[in-house]
Amino acid sequence: MSSHRVKIRRRRATAVVMLVGALALIVAALAGAGNGRSAPRAHARATSRPRRAAPGGEPEDDQNAAMSTVNSVLGYTPFVKEGGDRGRDIALTFDDGPGPYTPGVLDVLERFHVRATFFEIGKMLEYFSASAQRELSDGDVIGDHTETHPEMALLSAHEQHEELFEQIARIELLGGPRPLLFRPPYGSYDATTMRELHALHLLMVLWSVDTDDYLQPGVSAIVERALAGAHPGAIILMHDAGGTRTQTIAALPAIIRTLRARGYRLVTVPQLLHDDPPPPGQALPSSLRGD
Numbered sequence: 001m002s003s004h005r006v007k008i009r010r011r012r013a014t015a016v017v018m019l020v021g022a023l024a025l026i027v028a029a030l031a032g033a034g035n036g037r038s039a040p041r042a043h044a045r046a047t048s049r050p051r052r053a054a055p056g057g058e059p060e061d062d063q064n065a066a067m068s069t070v071n072s073v074l075g076y077t078p079f080v081k082e083g084g085d086r087g088r089d090i091a092l093t094f095d096d097g098p099g100p101y102t103p104g105v106l107d108v109l110e111r112f113h114v115r116a117t118f119f120e121i122g123k124m125l126e127y128f129s130a131s132a133q134r135e136l137s138d139g140d141v142i143g144d145h146t147e148t149h150p151e152m153a154l155l156s157a158h159e160q161h162e163e164l165f166e167q168i169a170r171i172e173l174l175g176g177p178r179p180l181l182f183r184p185p186y187g188s189y190d191a192t193t194m195r196e197l198h199a200l201h202l203l204m205v206l207w208s209v210d211t212d213d214y215l216q217p218g219v220s221a222i223v224e225r226a227l228a229g230a231h232p233g234a235i236i237l238m239h240d241a242g243g244t245r246t247q248t249i250a251a252l253p254a255i256i257r258t259l260r261a262r263g264y265r266l267v268t269v270p271q272l273l274h275d276d277p278p279p280p281g282q283a284l285p286s287s288l289r290g291d
Contacts, residue, residue, distance in 0.1 A: 063177045066141070066270035070180040070203050073273050076280040078194055080273065081206035083233030087276035090234045090264045092116045092255075093207065095145055095183060096214075098124050098131035099241025104249040106134055112256045115139050117269045119183040119205075122147035122167035124241060129174055136176045141268040143181035144168060144202060151188035160196045168200070181205045181269060194284075205269055206285070207237035213248045214239045222251040227258055233276055235269065 073080060083089060094105060097120050109116055118135055120142055125132055135142060146152070147166040155163065168179055182202040184193065189204065197204055209229030213222045226236050236255075238248050259266060267275070 065274065066268075067180060069270050069274040069277075073277055074201070074203055077278070077282060078197060079204040079206060079282075079284055080235070080269075080278050081282070081285070082208040082231075082235050083272045083278055084276035085232045087232055087272075088264050089232070089267045089272040089275050090230060090236065090259055091269045091272045092236050092238065092266055093119065093183070093205070093269065094238050094240040095119045095185075096121060096124075096149065096242030097240040098128035098135075099245075100128070101245035101249060102128060102131040102240045103134070105240040105245070105252065106131065106138065108249060108252040108256070109140070110138060112253070114256055114266045115141070115268050115271075116266075117141045117143060117181070117205075118240065119143040119145035119181070120167070120171075121145050121149050121241075122170045123149075125170045125174065128241075132171070132174055132176070136174070141181070141270060142171055142176055142179060143183055143205060143269075144171075144179040145183050146185055149185045151186050152184050152193045153188045153190040155192075157192050157196065160193055161199070164196055164200055164202065183207075205235065207235045209234050209236040211236065211238050211248075211251075213245070213251070214242060216244060216247050219247050219250045219254075222247055223254045223258075226251070226255045230259055230262070230264065232264075233272065233278070235272070 083091075092114065094102075094116060095118075097105075097118055102118075108114075115138065118132075118140055120132060132142060144164055144167045146163040147170075148163065150159075150163060152160050152163065164182065171177075171179055180201075180203060182197055182204050183206070184204065187206070194204075208231075209226060211222045211225045222238075226238075229236070239245060240248070256266060
């Protein structure tokens with residue numbers, strides 16, 4: 001066995017030990033706070049699954065159904081940037097989390113009973129794993145946004161593989177389903193990326209609407225860009241981390257209300273692809289702006 005593989009195994013073993021220790025500390029803390037008022041509220045949030053009965057008509061996702069859908073789409077294309085144009089689905093997606101503003105995003109999504117897709121950075125899970133667990137509890141979908149958010153096209157095949165695989169391992173250690181979707185940081189990818197995605201059975205999810213919210217252009221600008229680009233099958237790009245996201249949080253209610261008033265259903269990416277998959281033969285863009 002190569003020294004590199006030994007190092008990887010040791011690193012993963014260490015991660016498991018650290019995770020078990022962290023969980024033990026959390027359990028001890030909750031036990032000690034059993035007579036307090038905050039612990040019951042935290043438990044209720046984690047277990048109540050507030051968006052299961054969505055009044056807006058959004059169907060529930062199922063991991064097996066999601067896997068079947070992704071397998072079907074991967075059968076004819078390695079990427080998507082939107083769904084088909086015959087339905088009324090739109091997918092809200094958020095990049096770069098989890099982070100300190102993710103709970104604010106989740107508060108809005110839960111209030112409006114919306115499920116979304118989060119493309120998460122593996123390293124961020126070291127500090128904000130509670131938000132990822134909350135997403136999973138809510139029925140949101142978590143995709144791979146690499147381990148450290150590099151420009152993939154600048155990395156070797158081995159480095160790209162590690163960036164993808166390490167994030168997958170972190171999600172599985174949290175008890176989440178293996179990510180089926182990948183979004184490239186900065187919209188950066190190359191032929192090597194596509195080969196690694198094929199090997200890991202990941203569908204690359206780009207976007208059809210970029211709100212540019214990472215630039216913090218103002219709440220009204222974010223709302224306007226999201227709505228101007230809205231169309232059947234649209235995949236809207238936003239961010240829940242990577243900077244201050246108060247504008248994104250403030251823009252979400254208006255985006256959700258207006259899209260629903262226009263007759264759109266807000267769903268996860270797998271649900272969008274299930275309801276109305278994109279047609280075959282779409283050309284892969286050479287690059288995309290994004291973060």
